[in-house]
Amino acid sequence: MRVFLDKFKYHGLFIKMFTVTLVSIIAVSLLTSTVMIQMSEKLFMNTFSITNTKIISQIKANFESFNYSIVTASNNVLQNGSIKGFLTKPDKNAITSVGSYYEASMQMKRIQSNVAAYPVTITITGINGKSHSTDSYYWPSSLEKLRNSRLTENTLVAPKRLIYQLDMENMADTSAEDPIIVASRALMEKTSAKKYGIVYFAIKESEFKRFYSSFTSRGNDVVILDRSGLVVSSNRHELIGKQEDALLSYAKEIDEQKLDFKDVSVMGKSNLVLSQYLPVYDFYLVNLIDKQAVLSEMVDFKTVALICIAIVFSALIIVFLISRRLTKSLTMLARQMSRITANHFDNYINVTGSYEIKQLGNAYNYMLDELNDYIKQLIQTQKDQRNAELSALQMQINPHFLYNTLASVKILVQQGNKEKAAATINSLISLLQNTVSNISETISVAQELVNLKHYVFINHVRYGEQIVVNYFVSNDCYGYHLPKLIIQPFIENAFFHAFQERNDGHIYVLFSREDNALVIEVVDNGVGMKDYDHENQDNSSSSGSHFFSGIGIRNVQDRIVLLYGEEFGVEIVSDIGEGTRVKIRLPLKSA
DSSP: OHHHHHHHHHTHHHHHHHHHHHHHHHHHHHHHHHHHHHHTTSOHHHHHHHHHHHHHHHHHHHHHHHHHHHHHHHHHHHHOHHHHHHHHSOOSSHHHHHHHHHHHHHHHHHHHGGGTTSOOEEEEEETTSOEEESOOSSSOSOHHHHHTSHHHHHHHHSTTSOEEEEOHHHHHHHOOSSOEEEEEEEEEOTTTOOEEEEEEEEEEHHHHGGGTGGGOBTTEEEEEEETTSBEEEESSGGGTTOBOHHHHHHHHHHHHHTOSOEEEEETTEEEEEEEEEETTTTEEEEEEEEHHHHHTTOOOHHHHHHHHHHHHHHHHHHHHHHHHHHHHHHHHHHHHHHTOOTTOTTOOOOOOSSHHHHHHHHHHHHHHHHHHHHHHHHHHHHHHHHHHHHHHHTOOBOHHHHHHHHHHHHHHHHTTOHHHHHHHHHHHHHHHIIIIIOOOSEEEHHHHHHHHHHHHHHHHHHHOSOEEEEEEEOGGGTTOEEETTSSHHHHHHHHHHTTSSOSOEEEEEEEEEETTEEEEEEEEOSOOOSSOOHHHHHHHTTOTTSSBSSOOHHHHHHHHHHHHOTTSEEEEEEOTTSOEEEEEEEEOOOO
16 A cells, blocks of 8 residues: 555656546537537627627727827927927028937937837928938838828828828839838927928838738738728738729728628628728728638538547547656656755756656756856956956046146246136036045936036146037936046047147047937047057056046946946047047946
């Protein structure tokens, strides 16, 4: 008896699995056979039409969700002052033109996020002749044709509505394999209702049909008609762009008389027609059910019953063999794993048994390898962090900078220029407070901009103002944070190495967003560098007369990678006689 209980203990999983599987297979088979026999006398078409009515409701919900995204995006375009200015104001010069286009482009990228779930191209055109498209690869084929198209004409006729149309002119011009469906809306002043532009949302018909394609099958088709009877979209591609007046009349009749469906002959076949009007699109969603194709899917229930019985017996035999082998190997694996001592990560198991169990055993051994590697990496990371902290502590202010700055202040006082001397001292105090006294690892863009201006001001006092520094900051970047002391080394290099052959020049500091990153650029029109080398640049950035000693480009790169990962860091482009461009990519951090 005890021997039997021991066997039952080790094979309990197999017995339970086999019992549950046996009962489940038999129960499902009996229930399925019984239900199918009872349903044999019911009207298949009525049941099918009810089901498809629910499917149509689901398709309608998909369309409404897409329309909501389009409406939200169009409202954002309508309310955006930068886009309005881009489409209405004339350009005074090339700089304002580039600035206006850049701001409009940034705003369009932000608005694109409202329809990020759908592959939609957004295009805007204005009364001043300007236009912008988020992706003009496949639409529009020509902005000039778009301005004079039927799409634009229909939009201007009903300027307050969002209109959906099939771009028939694009189909005719390009013989496109994939037609384009366009949602358009006029852009108007709120008070005067004066139209100053149009926004278009273009989506490929192949993408548009995904809202319903999963609900179609052989003999079960979907057709989208506009108010004129034009087929805008369908899973039957040959119908797109064709006029189906008969189908439109049935759809209107179903909608007006609140019918569930109509049993008619259309397109040369006997069909059940279900329809629902989509008011936000001004489309009719029509479901065509080919009666002959659907009825051919009905099967002989006796044959099904016999097949079910054969499947049950075959399945039981297969389940018995597989369950027996699987549970036996699992039992052996569990015994081996139970012998592993806690906190001992070098206890690998011997891999035996079926393919699945071997995979589990290999995965377990691989997990131990990964765990050991992770521990090593963790230890190394802690060492790197300590080294980074030590480097941060070594970011001391060079005494020569202080001496020279104070000497400059003394000269200013002797010359009677007390106001400039006071301004220089104030800049030095603010610089010391924000770089030495402030122990925070990060600083906001706004505060960093103040520090940079103080640093540049002091250097202008010392060496003159022939090197002009300009700052360009996108309005949405001021609140983001960045590590301290990562821009000054590049400003320092530009001041003391880029203009060795002349006394004047320009340095530009730019802050902007690029995708999901904060991008900082330091650009000068100095002598440039050839065969740029991180180590050489580090040495050149730490000469005796500079403000920051020991803070090289390699230090900046290592800090960024350590804090945020390999996808962020410093990129430098330079060549002799062409100046230097430094690009720093950081994640968007608000604090």
